[in-house]
Amino acid sequence: DILAAIKEHIDTGALPLKIQQNGPLAGKHVVITAGPTHEPIDPVRYIANRSSGKQGYALAKEAVKAGAKVTLVSGPVTLNAPSGVERISVETAQEMHEAVANVLPADIAIMAAAVADWKVANQGTEKIKKQADGSLPSLEFSENPDIARFVGHHESQRPKLVIGFAAETTNVEEHAKAKLTKKNTDWIIANDVSPETGIMGGDRNQIKIITRDGIEAWDDMPKGDVARKVIEKIAKTLSK
């Protein structure tokens, strides 16, 4: 109904937020990536993933509320940008990589996007057609840039706090610890996105935060609450 539409409109951030001018992140520049990337196969087809962008957008909203200057580099999603956020919309991993490289320096990088590991190397310039002989298409892949690793290893402009994400369906902690080291991030926020958890695309999240000091396992909660608590933890860490 109309009331629900209005409520959704307000919830998605079209009205001004209460920004804390002297909030805990005042004067900080936060770069956040969010959503999926789309990797073209031909002019009409592409490879996508089930990321909705909700967790990244919630983080952007909470960072603005905490007084930060927020740049949100977003893959294709159906969400409105929270007000006060500068959004840069991209489609592919390559475009996201270039946009992130471009918006540095930043004090904090939160790499929440579900970036495609691979792109299609043999993209069709025209729509791939069914063949009369029933032969099947053959896709060749090549590796996309690793944006979190690029930021974590940046020699001149590494943000003080670099946070990667690990969306896994098996061995969540093990994969997350490996990513922390390989990408040289300060934290990895890990979750189990097996379909039965309903996390990818859903409104709730259950995360573990892997740091160099250990692991915190958080309860299942709405993505907005995860975002608020993560921003609080960031502010606390930077104030040390």
Next chain:
Amino acid sequence: DILAAIKEHIDTGALPLKIQQNGPLAGKHVVITAGPTHEPIDPVRYIANRSSGKQGYALAKEAVKAGAKVTLVSGPVTLNAPSGVERISVETAQEMHEAVANVLPADIAIMAAAVADWKVANQGTEKIKKQADGSLPSLEFSENPDIARFVGHHESQRPKLVIGFAAETTNVEEHAKAKLTKKNTDWIIANDVSPETGIMGGDRNQIKIITRDGIEAWDDMPKGDVARKVIEKIAKTLSK
């Protein structure tokens, strides 16, 4: 702003339409497919296409207004179902095929969905991970059911009027004529979905209608106008 949100809410059909109880399609059952299909690669990744579902949904809305009973078999889109339409939501081509088979008999079938020609034969049961040795994933494909061909060749329940779609980027008319024959449809509605036309995902369409009698080329117009005129042409054809 809020007014725009309310207007969009109304435009997308949440309010009752003016249904013509004695409209030109009163007493007819129309099956319409719309949107893309998503073909899973693993639990988080899938192959998609740029269909928004807008043309199919506009056709469903106009068919209801013309008095028809409308069943809309829809792939994953962000549109609301027009009111008065029974929507069946599916994800894959296989699911769409089964849903269409299930809702027959119908008087008219309008196959506007952009159904994936192929599915991934070697789907991963867990998220495919980057390999330490840099080796790349290899996808194997198999052919999806051809839903328009199934309906066009149905021995016991072929609708009186079967309309297929051809979204092409080259040789549009040639491909459309081949589809008319191969799928045994009465019409093919063809368009050029090369990215520079802005048709796929956009609000306007420029179509050609290929029938057994010849070709009609329509001007570029909003998808809502295309829908209204197609439904008028259907009513006229059935009244002959």
